[in-house]
Amino acid sequence: MTPKYLLDNKIRIFKSPPEESLANNNLSIYKNPIFYESSNSFLKKKLDYYFDKNNIDKKEVIGLFRKNDKYLAFTCAMLWGGINATRSENKSNTFYSKFLKHPKDKILKDIDIVTNNLEKKEFNKAFEYYRNEAKIKGIGPAYFTKLFYFIGVENDNIPIKPLIFDKWTQNAYLALLLQNKEIDKVKKYFKAIKLNFSNSPGLVEIDNKLYGECYESYINDFDKWANEIGCTSSKLEEFIFGQHLGKNKNPENPRIELWKIVTSNLEIVFN
Incomplete structure (x- = not known):
């Protein structure tokens, strides 16, 4: 059964714009000498194009994966997602700087391994692989699932497309399961929520031991619901991800609408 929220917003879903890049108009921070000098000469030369125009478009990242330029593609996927390069007293210790220090050969090997997992629809296995064997300091689920997403877009051998799983899509998934009254899944995967912080919707907490399984369930459910909608x-x-709350506080922003579904059903789950 497709959640009512999705059926009611079918027209909006088809009109929803692509997810914006968090790094757009701020890309110059990544050319800070601390980061720039940490990059190998190959990466510097390739990234200069994006630094000069101060923008990385989603279509460009997809194009890099299509060309099989894996290392640059992964790097640009992180920049497109706005990987942290500022929130640290020591700029050489940010998530971006840690990513640059991770061995290139290891990154390329791990991309090949996880691509094989995704082609086999082993989403749980791919997720847990990047939480453990392929762990990159500072790159958690919200970021390595961006890699999964871009790998899947142009790969015809991946029929069920992996999706980004960050705090907004996790909130949305809980809301849609609640609306569908799939309480067994809710109680299995979601352990708690953190209510409003900094005047923003809260966060959901997923059982750490079942994180990968929840991710696989999310992908399969979205694939099923999307097929039913067409x-x-x-x-x-892209639709349920919503818009940045600093730019759009309209009550029709999916981030706000979906969070209201969560908070109106708390007594069902977290009593």
């Missing part, structure tokens, strides 16, 4: 799961994810 769109791609990626388009569905």
Whole structure:
């Protein structure tokens, strides 16, 4: 059964714009000498193009994966997602700087391994691989699932497309399961929520031991719901991701609408 929220917003889903880049208009921070000198000469030369125009478009990142330029593609996917390069007293210790220090050969090997997992629909296995064997300091689920997403977009051998799983899509997934009254899944995967912080919607807490399994369930459910609506799961994810609350506090922002579904059903789950 497709959640009522998705059926009611079918027109909006088809009209939803692509997810914006968090790094756009701020890309110059990544050319800070601390980071720039940490990059190998190959990466410097390739990244200069994006630094000069101060923008990385989603379509460009997809194009890099299509060309099989894996290391640059992964780096640009992180920049497109706005990987932290500022929130640290020591700029050489930010998530971006840690990413640059991670061995290139290891990154390329791990991309090949996880691509194989995704082609086999082993989403749980891919997720847990990047939480453990392929762990990159500072790159958690919100970021390595961006890698999964871009790997899947242009790969015809991946029929069910992996999606980004960050705090907004996790909130949305809980809301849609609650609306569908899939309480067994809710109680299995979601352990708690943290209510309003900094005047923003709260966060959900997923059982750490079942994180990868929850991710796989999320992908399969979105694939099923998208098929029933007649769109791609990626388009569905773009819609429920919503807009930045600093730019759009309209009550019709999906981030706000979906969080209201969560808070109106708390007594069902977290009593």
